[in-house]
Amino acid sequence: MNAIRPSDGDLTLELDRAHVFHSWSAQAALKPMVIAGGLGSTVWDYEGNEYLDFSSQLVNTNIGHQHPAVVAAIKEQADVLTTVAPAAANLTRGKAAQRILDKAGSRYSKVFFTNGGADANENAIRMARLYTGRDKVLSTYRSYHGNTGAAVVATGDWRRVPNEYSRGHVHFFGPFAYRSDFWSTNAEEESARALQHLERVIVSEGASSIAAILLETVPGTAGVLVPPPGYLAGVRALADRYGIVLIFDEVMAGFGRTGSWFAFQGLPEADGSITEPDLITFAKGVNSGYVPAGGVVISPAIAQAFDDTVFPGGLTYSGHPLAMAAIVGAIDAMDAEGIIDNAHRIGRDKLAPGLAALADKYPIIGDVRGLGVFWALDLVTDRETRQPVSAAVIAELKAALTSRGLLGFFAENRLHVVPPCVVTDAEVDKALAIYDAAFATISN
Numbered sequence: 183m184n185a186i187r188p189s190d191g192d193l194t195l196e197l198d199r200a201h202v203f204h205s206w207s208a209q210a211a212l213k214p215m216v217i218a219g220g221l222g223s224t225v226w227d228y229e230g231n232e233y234l235d236f237s238s239q240l241v242n243t244n245i246g247h248q249h250p251a252v253v254a255a256i257k258e259q260a261d262v263l264t265t266v267a268p269a270a271a272n273l274t275r276g277k278a279a280q281r282i283l284d285k286a287g288s289r290y291s292k293v294f295f296t297n298g299g300a301d302a303n304e305n306a307i308r309m310a311r312l313y314t315g316r317d318k319v320l321s322t323y324r325s326y327h328g329n330t331g332a333a334v335v336a337t338g339d340w341r342r343v344p345n346e347y348s349r350g351h352v353h354f355f356g357p358f359a360y361r362s363d364f365w366s367t368n369a370e371e372e373s374a375r376a377l378q379h380l381e382r383v384i385v386s387e388g389a390s391s392i393a394a395i396l397l398e399t400v401p402g403t404a405g406v407l408v409p410p411p412g413y414l415a416g417v418r419a420l421a422d423r424y425g426i427v428l429i430f431d432e433v434m435a436g437f438g439r440t441g442s443w444f445a446f447q448g449l450p451e452a453d454g455s456i457t458e459p460d461l462i463t464f465a466k467g468v469n470s471g472y473v474p475a476g477g478v479v480i481s482p483a484i485a486q487a488f489d490d491t492v493f494p495g496g497l498t499y500s501g502h503p504l505a506m507a508a509i510v511g512a513i514d515a516m517d518a519e520g521i522i523d524n525a526h527r528i529g530r531d532k533l534a535p536g537l538a539a540l541a542d543k544y545p546i547i548g549d550v551r552g553l554g555v556f557w558a559l560d561l562v563t564d565r566e567t568r569q570p571v572s573a574a575v576i577a578e579l580k581a582a583l584t585s586r587g588l589l590g591f592f593a594e595n596r597l598h599v600v601p602p603c604v605v606t607d608a609e610v611d612k613a614l615a616i617y618d619a620a621f622a623t624i625s626n
Contacts, residue, residue: 191228220247255511299433299465300328437467441526441554570595
């Protein structure tokens with residue numbers, strides 16, 4: 183830990199409250215946590231208090247804080263070329279695209295780089311509309327796709343409602359067996375009924391008017407909703423039947439979060455087949471946010487549609503060299519250090535049984551779901567009715583965790599357990615003990 187001074191913490195908070203306007207917040211009552219530094223799965227404040235970061239900030243620091251290989255890659259690029267226009271060819275940008283395509287698979291041929299996940303979804307939607315000549319975009323109510331014009335309207339949760347200025351968006355219900363909208367009693371029924379519902383929406387909206395179906399492969403902020411068997415394959419079949427572009431939003435789920443490079447690769451069907459989309463959007467874990475970056479992975483048919491037709495989109499910082507260096511450094515380190523395999527193993531051997539044991543002990547935990555280092559606990563007042571706990575209970579749990587040295591990620595009535603992919607067995611054991619103690623306090 184570098185030398186830190188408590189007075190710097192006071193200054194940080196003073197400057198923040200005087201000058202910084204925070205997202206998704208009423209400003210007056212804010213008192214943000216002040217973080218001075220971090221390393222791996224741990225962060226600390228200016229008073230030297232350490233916290234296990236089981237939020238991965240916004241579920242994006244997949245490679246952990248201050249990974250030396252990524253920091254070194256950024257520094258090396260800074261000595262060569264700090265910025266360049268996107269119209270120029272740049273070696274580091276080409277290497278970053280190559281690395282991403284190697285992980286996405288042979289179905290894909292090009293990468294369009296953006297500044298983050300929201301504009302990745304924005305441009306994927308644009309590509310689908312131009313490619314098909316259609317307008318409508320279908321997405322689920324339980325989703326979050328970002329806070330730009332079309333992406334936030336594609337979003338299904340409450341953040342969409344004050345921002346509905348973009349046209350052509352239609353929402354439908356995806357599968358969620360624990361809180362089923364289809365009165366299902368098992369995963370097979372949930373999948374079949376959700377697919378029937380989606381096809382009814384497609385037909386009712388007019389299939390010839392629909393450009394894209396946009397899905398988070400594993401919806402994240404909406405509750406880590408791992409799709410039931412057959413669902414992704416069924417959506418792929420519907421998209422093919424009606425000539426619709428299928429977009430998988432892997433902004434949160436990609437690059438190790440689910441224990442595979444991309445979430446769809448770790449969700450095979452019973453016959454072993456993998457459901458592949460036409461476009462993949464990514465950001466967050468591709469370089470853990472060390473320098474903002476995102477993008478769209480593009481299949482050849484869609485990429486070639488713009489060989490002789492101008493793609494009317496671009497960003498000043500598309501493929502920014504420092505961000506690209508961070509991508510190359512992160513992917514290479516993940517490969518060399520077995521970080522994806524670690525995330526898979528931690529989920530299978532540590533988090534799955536550890537969180538299940540907590541659920542057996544505390545009735546407030548109604549459901550445990552997830553994979554890799556991507557888990558959610560659905561917290562309820564009653565397991566029979568599945569009534570969500572109140573915001574006050576969530577606030578109490580958050581305080582109990584923080585006071586014990588753990589940063590949690592909360593959404594509505596859920597605690598999301600989302601450590602970095604580099605988390606160790608010992609850190610998971612420590613976190614599970616903290617969760618246990620915090621739930622004991624809440625239950626009492």
